[in-house]
Amino acid sequence: MTGLYHLARLNDRWFRLDEPLVSAFVKRWHPQTHTFHMPFRECTITLQDVAYQLGLPVDERYVSSFLTNFHVYIDGGRPAWVWFQELLGVLPPANQVQKFAVNCTWFQETFGECPVGADEETVRQFARAYIMMLLGTQLFADKSGNRIHIRWLHYVARLEEMDAYSWGSAALAWLYRCMCRVANRHVVKLAGPLQLLQSWIFWCFPRFRPAGYDEFSWPLASRWSGHNPSGSEKGPRVQMWRLMIDMLQARDFIWMPYSSPDVLQVVHPEVLEPRHTALWRCVTALIYFAVVEWHQIDRVLPQFGRVQPHPQPVLNIDFLMSRDGRGGDRWFPYALQFWHVHWENYVDHVLRFDVVADLGPSHDFLDWWS
Structure with a gap:
């Protein structure tokens, strides 16, 4: 299928975002290390x-090409809106378009339900529209939260090849970038796959977990389906969560939440294939078009079952923060070639170590941390 099957199932079981809780955690995010600096140690998603x-594939090709100039970079490609009409069978009215993004409401009203008895081409058009909505709202939402970019035409044109991309690494790159923006600038509105972040918080920090959600299935974020956080005033709730975070100790964090037998009973077997699990332990670039972030798991090794030594110096990639695709379209695999090649050669950057029972920090780490 498309590599997005589990995300599509999860789409029917989403939960409401607890913005004060997520905001309080983002305040702990350090862009230099791509980790949350907690009172007890560092951790990260x-x-x-x-x-x-989310059940997303992580071991495939990077999600990166170009944004709108399909007729420039594809042999036989057509101008953006010509191709849009060819692939989806209809064009949005001008009042539903902002530059190269289309309002979600138009997508929902136009492609809400595929007609009964539709021919194969119509079914494919509705499938393309659904995937664009899924990507544009659940994984790669912008600050508006209500527009879908046409960059996805290049991908939905070949539905059979969509499982050949690392949607998981692209989603994580976008989440990292959105948190870095909030941490580095006067950005108030959060964006990105925030349900992913919130589910991770619930799984790893039992203190923040809502009561009554003990049963779970696959993917694991579906555990919180139907969760509806308090609608009370956000400001005081942010302060409350930040105070609780300030009081956290090491025992309040579950370093390896997926090692329990209950999780192993529901996990999809494909996730545990070596080609995927090796990438989990890889220090490499995460790529989403012009967005390049760093998967710096060498600073959070207890999350993978290893004692944390003194961390290596931080790789400074601040200069990449300004490269987000604005300022002209480009073929990003060439414009940012070094980082794309780094991802392609990820096998050279996999950390190899034995899992231990005692995840307490090493003496040199304690000296460094103190």
């Missing part, structure tokens, strides 16, 4: 978490 929480 990794490719392993994306695989378990």
Whole structure:
């Protein structure tokens, strides 16, 4: 199928976002290390978490090409809106378009339900529209939260090849970038796959977990289906969550939440294939078009069952923060070639170590942390 099957199932079982809780955690995000700096140590959301929480593939090609100039970069390609009409069978009215993004409401009203008895081409058009909505709202939402970019035409044109892309690493790259923006700038509105972040918080920090959600299935984020956080004033709730985070200790964090037998009973077997699990332990670039972030798991090794040594110096990629696709379309695999090649050669950057029972920090780490 498309590599998005589990995400599509999850789409019917989403839960409401607890914005104050997520905002309080983002305040702990350090863009330099791509980790949350907690009172007890560092932790972060990794490719392993994306695989378990959303059921997305992580071991495939990077999600990167160009944004709108299809007729320039594809042999026989057509101008963007010509191709849009060919692939989806209809064009949105001008008042539903902002530059190269289309309002979600138009997609929902136009492609809400495929007609009974539709021919194969109509079914494919509705499938393309559904996938564009899924990507544009659940994984790669922008700050508006209500527009879908046409960059996905290049991918939905070949539905049979969509499972050849690492949607999980692209989603994590976008989440990292959105949190870095909030941490580095005066950005108030959060964006990105925030349900992924919230589900990770619930799984790893039992203190913040809502009561009554003990049963779960696959993917693991579906555990919180129907969760509806308090609608009370956000400001005081943010302060409450931040105070609780300030009081966290090491025992309040579950380093390896997916090692329990209950999780192993429901996990999809494909997730545990070596080609996926090796990437979880990889220090490499995460790529989403012009967005490049760093999967810095060498700073959170207890999340993978290893004692944390003194961490290596941080790789400074601040200069990549300004490269987000604005300012002209490009063939990003060439414009950012070094990082794309790094992803392709990820096998050279896999950390190899034995899992231990005692995840207490090493002496040199304690000296460094103190």
